[in-house]
Amino acid sequence: MTNSIQTSTTGTATATATATATATKHPSKRRKLTTDHHQNHQEQLLIPGLPDHVAQLCLSLVHPSTLYPVCHSWRRLIYSLSFPPFLSLYAVLSSTNINHRLSNNNPIQSFNFDPISSKWDSLPPPPQDPPLHLLLRHPCFISRDLPIQSISACGRLILIAATSHNFSPALSHPLVFNPLSGEWGFGPHSPHLAAGVLQAQQRTRSMWRVGSDPSSTLGWRGKLCMVNMKGDAPKEGLVYDTEKDAWENMPEARGVLRKYDPERDYWEHMMESERLVGAQKIAAGGGRVCVIRGCSTEIVVLDVAALPVKLWVVKTPPGFEALAIHILPRMSRPDF
Numbered sequence: 001m002t003n004s005i006q007t008s009t010t011g012t013a014t015a016t017a018t019a020t021a022t023a024t025k026h027p028s029k030r031r032k033l034t035t036d037h038h039q040n041h042q043e044q045l046l047i048p049g050l051p052d053h054v055a056q057l058c059l060s061l062v063h064p065s066t067l068y069p070v071c072h073s074w075r076r077l078i079y080s081l082s083f084p085p086f087l088s089l090y091a092v093l094s095s096t097n098i099n100h101r102l103s104n105n106n107p108i109q110s111f112n113f114d115p116i117s118s119k120w121d122s123l124p125p126p127p128q129d130p131p132l133h134l135l136l137r138h139p140c141f142i143s144r145d146l147p148i149q150s151i152s153a154c155g156r157l158i159l160i161a162a163t164s165h166n167f168s169p170a171l172s173h174p175l176v177f178n179p180l181s182g183e184w185g186f187g188p189h190s191p192h193l194a195a196g197v198l199q200a201q202q203r204t205r206s207m208w209r210v211g212s213d214p215s216s217t218l219g220w221r222g223k224l225c226m227v228n229m230k231g232d233a234p235k236e237g238l239v240y241d242t243e244k245d246a247w248e249n250m251p252e253a254r255g256v257l258r259k260y261d262p263e264r265d266y267w268e269h270m271m272e273s274e275r276l277v278g279a280q281k282i283a284a285g286g287g288r289v290c291v292i293r294g295c296s297t298e299i300v301v302l303d304v305a306a307l308p309v310k311l312w313v314v315k316t317p318p319g320f321e322a323l324a325i326h327i328l329p330r331m332s333r334p335d336f
Helices: 002-025 027-043 052-059 072-078 098-102 193-204
Strands: 087-095 108-114 119-122 149-153 156-161 175-178 183-186 208-210 217-220 223-227 237-241 246-250 256-261 266-272 281-285 288-292 298-303 310-315 320-329
Touching: 052 072, 087 298, 108 320, 149 320, 156 320, 281 320, 288 320
Parallel strands: none
Antiparallel strands: 087 108, 087 320, 108 119, 149 156, 156 175, 175 183, 208 256, 217 223, 223 237, 237 246, 256 266, 281 288, 288 298, 298 310
16 A cells, blocks of 8 residues: 555656746646636636625626626526516417327427527426326317316416316316426415415506417406406407406407506507517516417517517417417526
């Protein structure tokens, strides 16, 4: 053992002496080694000359879209838990393959669209104990999808209800996805869940109405907005005021995005577009309004913070169409 240590020490000393002699004979090589070491050290710092915790405070004031293309370390930072999460689009998607919809396998998948990288990423699969069997379409019902209910509240994506292959409830408890941890969990089984979600939505949302076919229910500031079900009949909306205990008519809108002004009790016209005609699902947050028309491979995105309002379309991943959309914090990516 002693001989081994001595041999190792001698070998190390010899190697060090050789390296020193080589560097002495070749000063340019020594400068290169020093320069490389200095560059590697600098690349590990978010901002050269500043401790990382100070650099993070500085960079958190810059929009992620500006930081993303600069360097890998900044790109990694904006997806870390230490950086304020930006909002992104989440979608519950179904396969465009009809046979897949009719199968007993799970016909839906959840995806996240990152607005900074403009890429879709699939969410991790939900718990499979007990096994999850959702039914979206049945041969007995022609051209009709069975409902799969999902909501967003308190920064979470919540799958509330669905139908199993024998037409019984597919979920005994709500499934809850936390974007920051990237994990699914089970929510409490409570008859008051809907009321709790309504209260959470009222605290965090502005009131938007879009299109001629919203087919949705939305709660906001003590008011419950409802629009009649899907179909070709004219759409009618009502607003229930919980304080007055009274129903009020909702103004009709066809392909028009309107914003409710509570100070004036008035629906403000924001934008009109053919792409909004027939809208059935809407999500709003962070100055964006996202809309889908039925089961569609296109998601209409409106920048309502800009004047005039800007509109563009995000395509769903190939082979999928959107059933529901939500706006939530982006997923953390520690392995980025």
